[in-house]
Structures are given as structure tokens and as C-alpha cells.
Amino acid sequence: GENVEQHPSTLSVQEGDSAVIKCTYSDSASNYFPWYKQELGKGPQLIIDIRSNVGEKKDQRIAVTLNKTAKHFSLHITETQPEDSAVYFCAAAGGSYIPTFGRGTSLIVHP
Amino acid sequence: DSGVTQTPKHLITATGQRVTLRCSPRSGDLSVYWYQQSLDQGLQFLIQYYNGEERAKGNILERFSAQQFPDLHSELNLSSLELGDSALYFCASSEGGRDTEAFFGQGTRLTVV
Numbered sequence: 001g002e003n004v005e006q007h008p009s010t011l012s013v014q015e016g017d018s019a020v021i022k023c024t025y026s027d028s029a030s031n032y033f034p035w036y037k038q039e040l041g042k043g044p045q046l047i048i049d050i051r052s053n054v055g056e057k058k059d060q061r062i063a064v065t066l067n068k069t070a071k072h073f074s075l076h077i078t079e080t081q082p083e084d085s086a087v088y089f090c091a092a093a094g095g096s097y098i099p100t101f102g103r104g105t106s107l108i109v110h111p
Numbered sequence: 112d113s114g115v116t117q118t119p120k121h122l123i124t125a126t127g128q129r130v131t132l133r134c135s136p137r138s139g140d141l142s143v144y145w146y147q148q149s150l151d152q153g154l155q156f157l158i159q160y161y162n163g164e165e166r167a168k169g170n171i172l173e174r175f176s177a178q179q180f181p182d183l184h185s186e187l188n189l190s191s192l193e194l195g196d197s198a199l200y201f202c203a204s205s206e207g208g209r210d211t212e213a214f215f216g217q218g219t220r221l222t223v224v
Contacts, residue, residue: 032210043113043201043215044154051210089154094210098144098167103153 002027006102029095117216129190136204143185148199
């Protein structure tokens with residue numbers, strides 16, 4: 001089955017800095033890669049996704065990149081704000097019907 | 112609001128008891144997934160249903176079972192509860208394809224005492 005590795009597990013940055021979270025996957029059949037943000041006490045919320053036919057996608061301060069050859073994808077957050085503090089999960093899907101999640105990254109943005 | 116509704120939001124019960132968690136998927140979604148999230152743990156896949164039929168099973172204990180009804184809502188039944196079953200239980204729904212977006216509910220926090 002699919003295996004998704006996510007790093008780092010914790011990321012601490014100053015407000016205004018950039019943050020990068022990286023994930024690797026194992027199933028070459030995976031073709032859909034969503035990212036979720038989970039705030040304390042809430043369910044994961046889909047914030048951006050990318051499909052295998054593109055290498056990069058941007059939405060305001062967040063962007064995702066995908067390298068299918070190397071089987072890795074990354075989330076980039078620029079100009080971080082305290083409200084960006086949350087746990088971020090990457091996932092891979094398409095090889096099977098089940099989205100497989102990474103273990104999560106706790107992002108802390110210090111004012 | 113994701114459109115996925117889970118009830119109850121909180122549940123406190125004693126060891127050995129049985130509980131039922133309920134999930135209503137987004138309008139039009141045929142697939143429902145159940146995930147367990149323990150403290151400091153990621154999202155552990157339990158089971159998936161598609162249009163009333165079980166489609167995939169993860170590391171779901173034999174004490175746990177689920178079903179999806181004709182109106183597409185789903186229930187997760189947890190029996191003979193143990194302290195270690197205390198966790199957040201999330202339901203997610205999607206259209207059902209291999210590469211379609213999954214939207215999560217707010218979760219049910221289960222505490223077993």
C-alpha cells in the first residue's frame with residue numbers, strides 16, 4: 001500500500017518568515033496530493049491540492065510543488081501569520097481509493 | 112463548514128460500553144471514510160464505504176464496525192470499549208473516485224473512563 005512520510009514533525013518560525021513542509025510517497029500510481037490544515041479541536045480542512053499533471057500550484061500565500069520522478073511534494077507558506085499556526089497534513093491518493101496521510105507537522109508562528 | 116456533519120461532538124462513556132457515532136456526508140457524496148486520531152497521532156484509516164457497500168478496510172479492530180445506510184449516512188459502532196479507544200473519530204466524505212477531494216467533519220471526541 002501507499003506510504004507517506006512527512007517532515008518536519010514540528011516547525012517553529014517567526015511571523016513573516018516562510019515555512020516549508022515536505023512529503024514523500026511510495027506508490028507511483030498516486031496522482032492526487034491534498035494538503036489539510038487542522039486547528040485545535042477541529043477537523044482537517046482542505047487548503048490546497050495538486051494533481052500529477054502539474055508541477056506547481058499557488059493560492060495567495062500558499063503553494064505546492066510536486067516532483068513525480070522523485071515522488072515528493074512540498075507545501076510552501078510565505079509571509080506566515082500567527083493564524084497559520086496549526087497542524088498540517090499531506091496526503092496521497094489515486095493509487096487506491098484511500099487517501100493516505102502523513103503524520104502531520106505542527107507549525108508554530110511566533111508573533 | 113465542510114458540509115459533513117458528525118454527531119455527537121463529545122461522548123464520555125465507561126469501559127465495556129458500546130457507542131454509536133453518526134456521520135452525514137456532503138450532499139452528493141457517495142463515499143464515507145472513518146478515521147481515528149489519538150493524542151499525538153496522525154489520521155489512522157479505519158474503513159470506507161461507497162454507496163452502501165464496504166470498499167476498503169484499514170486497521171479497524173474487530174470490536175468496531177460500521178455501515179452506510181441507503182440515505183448515505185454512516186454509523187461507526189464501537190463496542191467493549193477500552194481506555195485506549197479514547198480518541199477523536201473523524202468522518203470524511205468524497206464523490207468516491209480514486210482522486211477526488213475528501214472533506215472532513217468536525218469529529219467526535221470519545222472519552223472512555
